[in-house]
Amino acid sequence: MRKKTIAKRPPRKKVYKLPTKPSTRSQDRTFTPSSSPPTSPPRCDPMAQTKNTPRYPASAKPTPPPKTTPSKPSSLKPGSSKGKRPAVEEPVPETAKPKSMSVPVCSQSGSVHFYVKGRDIILNNETISDSLKYTDVGLYAYTSVKWDEGVGISYHDALAHICEHIGQSQTCPAENANKCDDSEWEGEFFPAINKIKYEGPSSKNPLSFKWYNAEEEILGKKMKDWFRFSVAFWHTFRGTGADPFGAPTKHWPWEDGTNSVKMAKRRMRANFEFINKLGIDLWCFHDRDIAPDGESLEEANANLDEVVALAKELQTQGKKKVLWGTAQLFMHPRYMHGAATSSELGVYAYAATQVKKAMEATHYLGGENFVFWGGREGYQSLLNTDMERELNHLARFFEAAVAYKKKIGFNGTLLIEPKPQEPTKHQYDWDAATTSNFLRKYGLIGEFKLNIECNHATLSGHSCHHELETARISGLLGNIDANTGDPQVGWDTDQFLVDIQEATMIMLSVVRNGGIAPGGFNFDAKLRRESTDVEDLFIAHIIGMDTMARGLKNVAKLVEDGALAELVRKRYQSFDTEIGAQIEAGKADFDFLEKKVKEWGEPKVASAKQELAEMILQSAL
Template sequence: MKDWLWFSVAFWHTFRGTGGDPFGAPTKSWPWEDGTNSLAMAKRRMKAHFEFMEKLGVDRWCFHDRDIAPDGKTLVETNANLDEIVELAKELQVGTDIKPLWGTAQLFMHPRYMHGAATSPEVKVYAYAAAQVKKALEVTHYLGGENYVFWGGREGYQTLLNTDMKRELEHLANFLQAAVDHKKKIGFQGTLLIEPKPQEPTKHQYDWDVATSFSFLQKYGLTGEFKINVECNHATLSGHSCHHELETARINGLLGNIDANTGDPQVGWDTDEFLTDISEATLVMSSVVKNGGLAPGGFNFDAKLRRESTDVEDMFIAHISGMDTMARGLRNVAKLIEDGSLDELVRKRYQSFDSEIGAMIEAGKGDFETLEKKVLEWGEPIVPSGKQELAEMLFQSAL
């Protein structure tokens, strides 16, 4: 199972999550916190993080630059803070198998990014974002990280009335190309990932879902340089199932990583809950198996404790539950494959295309004149049952 399930702890939710929401104050006060965002506090937090990972038995983690190290008064001071924390993380990695699954730059929380980062209309902000990504790429590489993620966040538009969308998309494409160039310059061998991020908090976006992100990458010649990090909760917010988004990424050769979480179907926001639905986990793992795995990507628990879960023990319970759910999903996929009934049902549904004329169509040689002659020869087609209920029964029987 360990070959298939590369689990990762999300530093920001697990160690920076407060339990606060738009309508309620923070509820969590962890024993290692002192209420400050100081460098000393960042070091204590990083040590707690490594202790948690070692006890949990997980050897991958994901981070934003500003979540692990505090901002300084200048970029030089900020980078120095980050370097100090990264050196500590490097030391803590010694003698373990722990390293980042991926790193990223936090380009949304600071007021300078209120209009976006690479899509900001202010050139100084664009440049600042570039400097921040440069540094984040370098520290991810230094720590042995296997991937680097570009989060959409506020890279979109609340309104198009005051926005030159074409110009901003071109700016963004140039930004991503510069990131590709810097990746190669420093010798970073990891995968660059884009994460579709709908409604956070924008609506006109280049990264609304996998298909939109793929279209953006194609248009600007970036498809060979990026893969997709699919977050299940974001799939829900874009109007899709997680399975739909994973399959769209997989069949286009773009599936690189999964943020293993889920959302509340009655809440129109990114609630980032741990995935505990066995049915959904089985569908997720079916895509992963068909993809031949995710390496060098994995499963990042981009999920947070519920607001009323305030014990340190709850951190362990949540992650263990998430890991067990994905493991059961993988076992279920193995059952389905070994049984073969569902695969055979799918094969039979398309068996008419195994004919000579079907093979011609699938080879792209089915011209309309030839097909019209066949229709006149065959007459009205008899359409067989799709056996939808049987498919559902076969799937549910493996759960």
């Protein structure tokens, strides 16, 4: 057999690296996170990579450790000797202290995450520099110790070079989070992101608006006044990517793994930087999302007070406002039977107390609305449920909320957010029509409006446009949660709305309503589980805002063209007569109409022209 000839490669420069370690993910599909998981590693930002950018600044490249002949570390498996150099280990002093189990950060430029991104130094089975390699060691295993073992140079030494190179010092590392005041987070949370600007439809920059131009006037109002966009704190800053089948996938650089008040205040600072860079003036919150719960009601209230005080300060500095606040009455085990509809009197009272405090916080922050979403105000089975009693209790709860609103001088609108089910089998505020009927029955129609969520509309078997029109013609359209669901999935997926036709139909209702203030468009939407880069938070909101802007522009075309309105007018023109006016005024009884039928004979029925209406709509898209 002929022997295969292998061409000789030119000699390579001497590099220092350890043998590649096998990934543990393929070997062990289970893991147990530590009680205080370390900060996640930097991620690769493809937009920051360029062919001309060096992988590691020459002035900051760490010096390789001296050659020694140490014993092989027990944690490393021996590899083939072909094409590999022996491992090199740093000498460890006998008195060396254990290394920290979390990744430190640099100030001003944010964490190493962002500085490293800017220099194209990548972790997770990618090149760190020409001479350093790092091996994927599994979730929650990105620690300084693993770095040292896998790379062959101290992580802290490398970091010191980086910080020295950019003239910054380390600040508030995750391992010292409990010792760091929130003010010790220096610099920006999103240093790699500039303020998002309008660049027009031809722009290829993903971090720019193509259609949403805040100051552009359309149909007599500026875009920003038509929409009054708002960021949802819970999805944006508390969303982890976890689902019933998987652990969290999102580990933002500013998170320290705790749910402390200090961490809550850090998130609040990140929130205001985010909405400022996005060019949004409004935000929304649940009480337990912005501040941690406590061992007692008093502790929970104190936590909320501390975070709200910071939010007030940040609002004043940035001239921002709260679109609406709400109380989270569905997550804690005490609310497993519901809050206002719980079978337990003590739970009803606790829920009232929590709403009281959340309403006070919303009022203090200048909130323009307060929302009630009864995620567990319903039932799983009617066999053990007194539905009439629960509905009566819910009405009494709302009456008390109205009374307290007036007592404290809160002038905001009270909103109810309909949803048919999930987490309960049946929710009492199933859809807009059901909720409207509930309000009329209990004499609350003048005290509440509706917050329509598009994904909830589809879960109830309606389109978002249907729910908006139902609320609008009842004088109850108060706010819109701008999101959507997946037509192939039967639950509340809370995706960013990117369907231009749906956005156009939504804006038809808003324009017919003359706007939506003091409500607005709240992005009650979350990143997909697989979207894990910080910039994805911006991109998701940008496409959501651009989609709604295109919807508004399309409605302007339809209004200016007038063809769709004329088609609808002609369809009902038989009522634009004297007799039609009598019918609509309630002055035509059955005897009168019988005489007219005998006089006219068999009526003629015209075409509805649905396909023409669809053609007109598509021409605007």
